[in-house]
Amino acid sequence: MSRLDSFIRRLEAQRTVLNWAAAAIQGRDGLVLELGLGNGRTYDHLRELLPNRDIHVFERHPQANPQSTPPAHLLVVGDMAETLPAFANRHGAAAALIHVDVTTGAPERDAIAFSWLPAHTAALALPGAIVLSGWPLAHDQLEPMALPQGVPAERYFAYRRAG
Numbered sequence: 591m592s593r594l595d596s597f598i599r600r601l602e603a604q605r606t607v608l609n610w611a612a613a614a615i616q617g618r619d620g621l622v623l624e625l626g627l628g629n630g631r632t633y634d635h636l637r638e639l640l641p642n643r644d645i646h647v648f649e650r651h652p653q654a655n656p657q658s659t660p661p662a663h664l665l666v667v668g669d670m671a672e673t674l675p676a677f678a679n680r681h682g683a684a685a686a687l688i689h690v691d692v693t694t695g696a697p698e699r700d701a702i703a704f705s706w707l708p709a710h711t712a713a714l715a716l717p718g719a720i721v722l723s724g725w726p727l728a729h730d731q732l733e734p735m736a737l738p739q740g741v742p743a744e745r746y747f748a749y750r751r752a753g
């Protein structure tokens with residue numbers, strides 16, 4: 591498969607999974623956390639799906655399309671290795687949905703480069719919260735969930751926070 595085909599399939603899977611998770615948290619309290627603003631595409635999609643939620647976005651170098659830049663009070667600027675624990679100290683486990691969209695571009699490198707991320711993510715998730723990621727998150731409090739129909743296994747990863 592060409593890299594273009596692979597990229598398109600990843601984005602399709604991402605959209606399907608975000609739509610599914612947003613529907614699944616309807617009626618449940620909790621923040622939404624977007625880990626990695628990038629161009630702001632998935633933030634913009636979440637904002638459209640969940641217009642009444644506070645979506646806190648974490649990003650080291652915010653350079654998104656201005657139309658997809660979160661308001662300053664919902665943008666947490668800095669290295670997530672530091673900003674996620676600081677946010678957890680302020681808010682505790684307060685998220686109903688967390689979307690992890692940071693990557694080095696190679697899944698086998700991500701688990702090493704972001705070895706701290708699964709624990710920081712689990713600490714922010716309410717019991718029963720949904721955590722989505724483009725690469726596997728290994729943590730004993732994050733229980734793998736079946737992906738929605740149409741998303742091939744291992745193209746995206748979904749977890750439910752135990753509790």
Ligand SMILES: C[S@@+](CC[C@H](N)C(=O)[O-])C[C@H]1O[C@@H](n2cnc3c(N)ncnc32)[C@H](O)[C@@H]1O
Nearest residue numbers: 626627628629630631632649650669670691692
């Ligand atoms: C794949 S992009 C996010 C794409 C975005 N969700 C979108 O749909 O446009 C990953 C982002 O994570 C950010 N990032 C990577 N490591 C980070 C870290 N340790 N702390 C904060 N931001 C980080 C990068 O700067 C980059 O903007």
